[in-house]
Amino acid sequence: MDSGNKRDDIMQAALELIAMQGFHNAPISEIATKAGVAAGTIYRYFENKDLLILELYNDLGDTIGEAVRKGYPVEKSIGERFIFLLDRLFEYFLQHPLHFRYMEQYFNSPYGISLRREKALGKFDREDIIQEILEEGVSQKIMKDLPVEVLFALICGPMVVLLRDHILGFVVLDRETVGKVTEACWDAVRRSSGESAME
Amino acid sequence: MDSGNKRDDIMQAALELIAMQGFHNAPISEIATKAGVAAGTIYRYFENKDLLILELYNDLGDTIGEAVRKGYPVEKSIGERFIFLLDRLFEYFLQHPLHFRYMEQYFNSPYGISLRREKALGKFDREDIIQEILEEGVSQKIMKDLPVEVLFALICGPMVVLLRDHILGFVVLDRETVGKVTEACWDAVRRSSGESAME
Amino acid sequence: MDSGNKRDDIMQAALELIAMQGFHNAPISEIATKAGVAAGTIYRYFENKDLLILELYNDLGDTIGEAVRKGYPVEKSIGERFIFLLDRLFEYFLQHPLHFRYMEQYFNSPYGISLRREKALGKFDREDIIQEILEEGVSQKIMKDLPVEVLFALICGPMVVLLRDHILGFVVLDRETVGKVTEACWDAVRRSSGESAME
Amino acid sequence: MDSGNKRDDIMQAALELIAMQGFHNAPISEIATKAGVAAGTIYRYFENKDLLILELYNDLGDTIGEAVRKGYPVEKSIGERFIFLLDRLFEYFLQHPLHFRYMEQYFNSPYGISLRREKALGKFDREDIIQEILEEGVSQKIMKDLPVEVLFALICGPMVVLLRDHILGFVVLDRETVGKVTEACWDAVRRSSGESAME
DNA sequence: GATGAATGAGGCTTCATTCAT
DNA sequence: CATGAATGAAGCCTCATTCAT
Missing domain, CATH: 1.10.10.60 (Homeodomain-like)
Known part of the structure; x- marks a missing residue:
C-alpha cells in the first residue's frame, strides 16, 4: 500500500x-x-490506537455525509427525500463495503456507545439529515407518532442487517431489491392506511 | 455464584x-x-474460551427459542402469529437484557459471522419459527415478494437497534411503544395497500 | 536465585x-x-513495576529500622545514643551495601521525592528515631540551634557520601574511620565550645 | 530558546x-x-545523548569552578578560605538550582560513577580547590586526621542534602542558616578541642 | 549544515492455557 | 476432580538514532 x-x-x-x-x-x-x-x-x-480509530471514524463519517447529501432534493416531498436518502446510503455502502463494516464495528464497540451517549446528551452536533426528515414527517403527521429514535431504528435497523448480509454474501442486494426495501421502510414509518395485523 | x-x-x-x-x-x-x-x-x-463462547451462544439460543415458542398460537392468522412472536421476543429481551447483549456481541463478532455462514450453507438447522412465518406469508401473498432474508432484516433490524438503545438508556421501550413498533414491522413486511413514497 | x-x-x-x-x-x-x-x-x-519498587523500599525500610533500633540504649545520654545510632547505620549499610544503594536510588528518584513531600506534609509517620534525638538535643540546648532538617543533613549527608564512596571502592571505611566520622558528625551538630573558623 | x-x-x-x-x-x-x-x-x-550529557557536565563543572574561585582569598587563613568556599558554593547553587539538580542527577547516575572511578584512578585532573584546602588543613594539623575523601564527605554531604531539600522546598536556606551550616561543617572537619560525645 | 520522517529495538503489561500438586 | 501458580506470546507504545532531502 x-x-x-x-x-x-x-x-x-x-x-x-x-x-x-x-x-x-x-x-x-x-x-x-x-x-x-x-x-x-x-x-x-x-497519538495512539484509539485516536487512530476515532479519526478514521470521523473521516468516514464526513465522507459518507457528503456523498449522501450530494444532490439531495430539498424541494421535493418528504417521501421522495426519504427514498432518496435511503437509496443513497444503500448505494454508498454497497460501493464501499469496508466503510460499512468499519462503521458497524465502531458502533458496536465501546467507542460507539460513548459516542451515542454524547449524542444523546446533545454534546454532539453533526447535523443529521435523516433525523431532520423524521422530525418533519412526524410534525406533518405523515409519519407515525413515534419518537424519532424509534423511527430511526425502523429505517437503520433493516439497512444495517441487509448490508451486512450482503457484504458477507448471505443476500444479494440488487438495485430492485434495494428499491423494494426502501419502500418497505417507508411503509414502516409512514402513518399507515389502516388494516392492522390483528384484524 | x-x-x-x-x-x-x-x-x-x-x-x-x-x-x-x-x-x-x-x-x-x-x-x-x-x-x-x-x-x-x-x-x-x-476446551477453550472460544468453545465456551459458542456453547453459551447455543444454550441461550435454545432458551430463547423455547421461551418464544411457549403459547405460540399455531392456529391463528399469520398476522396474529407474527405480532405474537415479535412481542414475545421484545418481552423476553427486555426481561433478559444480558441475553440480548450477549447475542448481539456474538453476532457482531467473527464467531457470529462464521455461524451465519454455516447457516447460509444449510449446515445449521435449528428450526426457525420466524422464517416459517415469513415463508408462509410470502407464499400466501400476504407479505411482500422479497427473499425471506430481506423480510427477516425488516423485522430483526429495528428490534435489535431498539433493544440496544433501550438497554443503553437511549430510548424507553414501554409496552405501548413495543406495540406500535411491531405494527410498524408488520407494515414493513406486509403487501402494502398502495400509495408509494414517490407519489 | x-x-x-x-x-x-x-x-x-x-x-x-x-x-x-x-x-x-x-x-x-x-x-x-x-x-x-x-x-x-x-x-x-x-501489580506493576512501580509497586514492586515501592514495596521493596518499604520492606527495606522496615528491616533497616529494626536492625538499627535493636539494643538502642534509651537510658543513655544523648551523645551516646547519637553515636550508637550512627554506628549502627554505618554497620548495617556496610554489611548490606545493596540495601544502601537501593535506598539511595530510591531517594534520588521521583519516587523518593514524592515520598519526601508526603513526609513533609506529615502524611508519613514511620517514627524516626534520629529525628527524636535531634529534637531532644535541640530542646536541651546540647545541639546547635538549627532546624531539625538541617541537623539531619549534617549527619546523613556525610554518611551517604561516605557509604557510596566506600561501596564503589573510593574510600575504605574501617571501624576506626567510622568512629572518627561519627565523632565528626557529633562535632557538627553539637553546640560548639567556641573558636569559629573566622578567628 | x-x-x-x-x-x-x-x-x-x-x-x-x-x-x-x-x-x-x-x-x-x-x-x-x-x-x-x-x-x-x-x-x-x-555524537550521542551520553556525550551530550557528559559535555554538559564538564561545562557546568568549569563554570561552577570559575564562579567559586573568583575572589578566592589565597592569603587568608585556612578557616577563612574554607568558609569562603562553602559560602560561594551555596550561593552559586542557590542562584543556579538547575545546575545543582543537573550535577546531582549526574553523580547519581552510572555516568557519575564511572567519572568517580576515573577520578580515583587519577585519570581526572581538574584541580580541586577544596581538596587543596583539606590537604593543607590536614598537614597543618588544623583539621582532623582523616583521609581527604572523608573530610570532603563531611562538607559536601550536608551541602548536597540541604541544597536538594531547599530546591524541593523542604527547608529554607536563608543567609543566616547557610552561615551556621558552614560553621557546622567547619566544626566537623577541624581538629576539635575536646569533649567527645561519649563523655 | 539542517531537517524531521522513519525506523525498530526494547520496555511494560495482559491473559489464554498448562500442569504439578 | 479442582486448583491456581506459572508461563510466554503478543499487544501497545517510546525514543535514540539514521538518512534522504
Whole structure:
C-alpha cells in the first residue's frame, strides 16, 4: 500500500483490517505491515490506537455525509427525500463495503456507545439529515407518532442487517431489491392506511 | 455464584461479563473468579474460551427459542402469529437484557459471522419459527415478494437497534411503544395497500 | 536465585539489579531472568513495576529500622545514643551495601521525592528515631540551634557520601574511620565550645 | 530558546529538561523542541545523548569552578578560605538550582560513577580547590586526621542534602542558616578541642 | 549544515492455557 | 476432580538514532 501519503496508507490499512477483523484482531503491528511502514511510524500520525480509530471514524463519517447529501432534493416531498436518502446510503455502502463494516464495528464497540451517549446528551452536533426528515414527517403527521429514535431504528435497523448480509454474501442486494426495501421502510414509518395485523 | 453446578456457574459468569464488557474484556481469570472456581477448572468443562463462547451462544439460543415458542398460537392468522412472536421476543429481551447483549456481541463478532455462514450453507438447522412465518406469508401473498432474508432484516433490524438503545438508556421501550413498533414491522413486511413514497 | 519463595526471589533480584544499575537499567525482563521466573510471573506478585519498587523500599525500610533500633540504649545520654545510632547505620549499610544503594536510588528518584513531600506534609509517620534525638538535643540546648532538617543533613549527608564512596571502592571505611566520622558528625551538630573558623 | 548559537541552545535545553525531569524523562526530541532545532541537528553537535550529557557536565563543572574561585582569598587563613568556599558554593547553587539538580542527577547516575572511578584512578585532573584546602588543613594539623575523601564527605554531604531539600522546598536556606551550616561543617572537619560525645 | 520522517529495538503489561500438586 | 501458580506470546507504545532531502 503506497499512495505517496503515509498517513493515508495507515488509515487505509487500518480501515481494511478493522473492517474485516474487528478492532481486537487488528494489531498495530499488522496495520503497520499492511501500510508498508514501521509500527513506530503510526505514532507519528496518531497519538495512539484509539485516536487512530476515532479519526478514521470521523473521516468516514464526513465522507459518507457528503456523498449522501450530494444532490439531495430539498424541494421535493418528504417521501421522495426519504427514498432518496435511503437509496443513497444503500448505494454508498454497497460501493464501499469496508466503510460499512468499519462503521458497524465502531458502533458496536465501546467507542460507539460513548459516542451515542454524547449524542444523546446533545454534546454532539453533526447535523443529521435523516433525523431532520423524521422530525418533519412526524410534525406533518405523515409519519407515525413515534419518537424519532424509534423511527430511526425502523429505517437503520433493516439497512444495517441487509448490508451486512450482503457484504458477507448471505443476500444479494440488487438495485430492485434495494428499491423494494426502501419502500418497505417507508411503509414502516409512514402513518399507515389502516388494516392492522390483528384484524 | 454457586448453583451447585460448576458448569452453570461458569456459563452464567461468562454471560454476565461478556454481555457487559465484551469478549475481549472478559478474561478467563475474571470469569473464573465470578463463577467461584479456579481458572483451570473452566478448562475441564470447556476446551477453550472460544468453545465456551459458542456453547453459551447455543444454550441461550435454545432458551430463547423455547421461551418464544411457549403459547405460540399455531392456529391463528399469520398476522396474529407474527405480532405474537415479535412481542414475545421484545418481552423476553427486555426481561433478559444480558441475553440480548450477549447475542448481539456474538453476532457482531467473527464467531457470529462464521455461524451465519454455516447457516447460509444449510449446515445449521435449528428450526426457525420466524422464517416459517415469513415463508408462509410470502407464499400466501400476504407479505411482500422479497427473499425471506430481506423480510427477516425488516423485522430483526429495528428490534435489535431498539433493544440496544433501550438497554443503553437511549430510548424507553414501554409496552405501548413495543406495540406500535411491531405494527410498524408488520407494515414493513406486509403487501402494502398502495400509495408509494414517490407519489 | 531460588529461595523456595518466588516473591522473595523477585524482590531480591530487583534489589540487586536496581541497586547496581538504577531503576531505568533494571527492566522487568532482566529482573525475571535473574529471579528465575517468567516475566509474567512478576505480575502475580506485584501489580506493576512501580509497586514492586515501592514495596521493596518499604520492606527495606522496615528491616533497616529494626536492625538499627535493636539494643538502642534509651537510658543513655544523648551523645551516646547519637553515636550508637550512627554506628549502627554505618554497620548495617556496610554489611548490606545493596540495601544502601537501593535506598539511595530510591531517594534520588521521583519516587523518593514524592515520598519526601508526603513526609513533609506529615502524611508519613514511620517514627524516626534520629529525628527524636535531634529534637531532644535541640530542646536541651546540647545541639546547635538549627532546624531539625538541617541537623539531619549534617549527619546523613556525610554518611551517604561516605557509604557510596566506600561501596564503589573510593574510600575504605574501617571501624576506626567510622568512629572518627561519627565523632565528626557529633562535632557538627553539637553546640560548639567556641573558636569559629573566622578567628 | 535562541542564543544565536545552536550548540548553546541545545545544551541549555538539555540542562533544563534533565535537571527538572531526569535523564530518562528528557528525550532527545523534547530537548530539540525546547532548543528550537531539529532532533537530527543535535547529532551534528554531539555524537550521542551520553556525550551530550557528559559535555554538559564538564561545562557546568568549569563554570561552577570559575564562579567559586573568583575572589578566592589565597592569603587568608585556612578557616577563612574554607568558609569562603562553602559560602560561594551555596550561593552559586542557590542562584543556579538547575545546575545543582543537573550535577546531582549526574553523580547519581552510572555516568557519575564511572567519572568517580576515573577520578580515583587519577585519570581526572581538574584541580580541586577544596581538596587543596583539606590537604593543607590536614598537614597543618588544623583539621582532623582523616583521609581527604572523608573530610570532603563531611562538607559536601550536608551541602548536597540541604541544597536538594531547599530546591524541593523542604527547608529554607536563608543567609543566616547557610552561615551556621558552614560553621557546622567547619566544626566537623577541624581538629576539635575536646569533649567527645561519649563523655 | 539542517531537517524531521522513519525506523525498530526494547520496555511494560495482559491473559489464554498448562500442569504439578 | 479442582486448583491456581506459572508461563510466554503478543499487544501497545517510546525514543535514540539514521538518512534522504
